[in-house]
Amino acid sequence: MPGISNINIAVIGAGMAGLKAASILYQTGMTVTVFEKSCGLGGRLASRRTAFGHFNHGAQYVTARDPGFNAFLQQATACNVAENWSPSLYRGTPSPAKSDVVCVEGNLVQQQWYQGVPQMNKLIRPLVDDFPVQKQHRITAIEPVNQRSFMLHDDLDGIFGPFDGIIVTAPAPQTAYLLRPLAPRYDVIDDVVMAPCWAVMVAFKQPLPTGFDAMLYPCPEIGWAARSSQNNDMFHRRTPDPWVLHASPEWSRAHLEDDKERVTEKLLAALRDVSGVKFPELHSVQAHRWRYARTERPLGKSHLNGMNGRVIAAGDWCLGARVEAAWRSGQAAAHAMIETLLG
Numbered sequence: 332m333p334g335i336s337n338i339n340i341a342v343i344g345a346g347m348a349g350l351k352a353a354s355i356l357y358q359t360g361m362t363v364t365v366f367e368k369s370c371g372l373g374g375r376l377a378s379r380r381t382a383f384g385h386f387n388h389g390a391q392y393v394t395a396r397d398p399g400f401n402a403f404l405q406q407a408t409a410c411n412v413a414e415n416w417s418p419s420l421y422r423g424t425p426s427p428a429k430s431d432v433v434c435v436e437g438n439l440v441q442q443q444w445y446q447g448v449p450q451m452n453k454l455i456r457p458l459v460d461d462f463p464v465q466k467q468h469r470i471t472a473i474e475p476v477n478q479r480s481f482m483l484h485d486d487l488d489g490i491f492g493p494f495d496g497i498i499v500t501a502p503a504p505q506t507a508y509l510l511r512p513l514a515p516r517y518d519v520i521d522d523v524v525m526a527p528c529w530a531v532m533v534a535f536k537q538p539l540p541t542g543f544d545a546m547l548y549p550c551p552e553i554g555w556a557a558r559s560s561q562n563n564d565m566f567h568r569r570t571p572d573p574w575v576l577h578a579s580p581e582w583s584r585a586h587l588e589d590d591k592e593r594v595t596e597k598l599l600a601a602l603r604d605v606s607g608v609k610f611p612e613l614h615s616v617q618a619h620r621w622r623y624a625r626t627e628r629p630l631g632k633s634h635l636n637g638m639n640g641r642v643i644a645a646g647d648w649c650l651g652a653r654v655e656a657a658w659r660s661g662q663a664a665a666h667a668m669i670e671t672l673l674g
């Protein structure tokens with residue numbers, strides 16, 4: 332379509348939602364730039380590199396209900412960046428607190444699980460195209476120039492644009508921070524609830540002598556514990572034996588401001604108690620706090636339009652607590668932008 336490449340779009344966030352939206356818009360022929368505050372891609376599909384392999388300290392596995400997302404996972408599998416994962420799983424009982432996280436996970440254990448190969452953040456590879464990703468640019472403000480165009484400001488006093496449309500895919504509170512000044516319409520984002528999660532990455536010098544590779548809600552403190560990086564070479568050697576623990580949403584909330592040492596100590600003690608095995612010596616341990624990890628109360632629709640359809644909020648939090656929700660929301664946001672700009 333003539334002139335379509337003159338349409339200039341900014342996508343904020345290079346997680347699953349942002350990259351899905353960017354790839355659709357780029358394929359349509361628009362000029363797309365992604366802005367990402369961190370130095371890597373994937374967002375909460377996160378992996379941390381260590382001297383002996385990767386820890387997946389964010390999303391642990393993905394599942395698909397939507398046929399489109401299922402096709403995406405098949406594509407990722409064909410590209411060797413995804414693989415089935417069927418760990419020997421211990422299933423405990425979640426605490427009575429009702430959350431989307433709990434309901435969703437509870438329903439999912441019978442489904443096919445996939446992991447990124449060799450680590451989770453590789454799952455986004457099929458979405459990475461020739462559009463530029465401006466890493467280490469934290470967008471701090473969206474400035475309307477007029478009703479049809481917008482400038483972006485970052486934390487290093489950079490100014491970018493003008494853009495004809497913007498899709499914001501940061502977690503709900505961070506998206507609300509950017510969009511609230513533009514229009515009261517975006518205030519509904521404040522109704523979304525996202526739970527924090529403390530993650531502990533521990534490597535044991537010898538394999539943890541448990542019969543399980545993964546534990547779902549083994550105790551009130553821990554929502555999930557699993558051998559990490561199943562597919563990387565180091566795992567097969569099994570020493571050091573890398574595990575990721577995710578504190579439960581309730582525990583993470585109660586201990587949100589604790590320091591990393593205290594969190595590590597308490598979660599390892601909880602794992603030691605519940606596993607009932609002799610702990611091998613620790614090789615290394617580190618902790619990461621996800622302030623906005625999993626959606627507990629979603630927006631309830633795939634995306635949120637405003638500014639005449641030119642500034643769109645998207646992300647997992649629109650629909651749920653899973654990678655699939657992010658993918659679907661990014662897709663819906665891109666189609667909404669196309670509808671606005673191309674009618």
Ligand SMILES: Cc1cc2nc3c(=O)[nH]c(=O)nc-3n(C[C@H](O)[C@H](O)[C@H](O)COP(=O)(O)OP(=O)(O)OC[C@H]3O[C@@H](n4cnc5c(N)ncnc54)[C@H](O)[C@@H]3O)c2cc1C
Binds near residue numbers: 389
């Ligand atoms: C501990 C944990 C465990 C999980 N386990 C699972 C699981 O097992 N299965 C599952 O399906 N899902 C799981 N999830 C949820 C899953 O990771 C998310 O649903 C999904 O990755 C969200 O994708 P997204 O693109 O919406 O957001 P994100 O991945 O958060 O991407 C948003 C991006 O925006 C960037 N950003 C934010 N603000 C700005 C700004 N101002 N300027 C520029 N960039 C910005 C961020 O750095 C980030 O890269 C888990 C999440 C966590 C944290």
